[in-house]
Amino acid sequence: MxxxxxxxxxxxxxxxxxxxxxxxxxxxxxxxxxxxxxxxxxxxxxxxxxxxxxxxxxxxxxxxxxNQIDGQVLLLLRPQNPRTQWQILSVFLLPKKVPLEVVMAKHPNSVYIETASECKLIKGESYTVDCLEGCKIQPQRAEFSLGCGPNYHPTFEIFLPYMLEEIYIMIRDQKDADVWMRRVVLTGETSHREQEPLSTE
Missing domain, CATH: 1.20.5 (Single alpha-helices involved in coiled-coils or other helix-helix interfaces)
Incomplete structure (x- = not known):
């Protein structure tokens, strides 16, 4: 056009x-x-x-x-059982104000493994335990709660081979960041007082 x-x-x-x-x-x-x-x-x-x-x-x-509080990690080793070839380490995540004697009174047959136990914990946060030497850890994840008494059940249980001498334990938060790490010696009369904090490097 x-x-x-x-x-x-x-x-x-x-x-x-x-x-x-x-x-x-x-x-x-x-x-x-x-x-x-x-x-x-x-x-x-x-x-x-x-x-x-x-x-x-x-x-x-x-x-x-x-919501962050001063917390502590307590380790109690149950009596070894040669028949099952297991020893169980109970791991407690507790507020710092909970006396050790109160927890020990609920588990009289366990041996307290003294270590630098202080750490920072967050109420309602979920945590995991990692132990390279552990054959089994239960539960896989647990939420930290202030209402831990009066029975003071373990937060985690680590199943270890019988007569194991030392272990490395790491506790991580729900973002997989380390909040507590220790090397712990398990054998001998004085071993329950010989520990070294792991290097964070």
């Missing part, structure tokens, strides 16, 4: 494509502007999400700070 073009040379036919070219150029400019706005909105949206994550992490740490 042609449109009249009035000029010095008289009437001339102008192709429709030429008539529409300015509008096509304007449409392209609008599309480019929209694309640039979308591209700009992408990083901005990511920035908003990033700041939201930072705020959530800040409040999580603040919550943990207010």
């Amino acid at each position: 042609c449109f009249p073009n009035v000029g010095g040379g008289g009437l001339q036919s102008t192709p429709r494509s030429a008539w529409a070219r300015p509008w096509l150029g304007r449409t392209s400019a609008l599309q480019e502007a929209a694309t640039s706005r979308e591209g700009a909105a992408g990083p901005a949206g990511e920035g908003v999400q990033g700041s939201g994550r930072l705020r959530m992490e800040f409040f999580r740490r603040l919550w943990n700070y207010w």
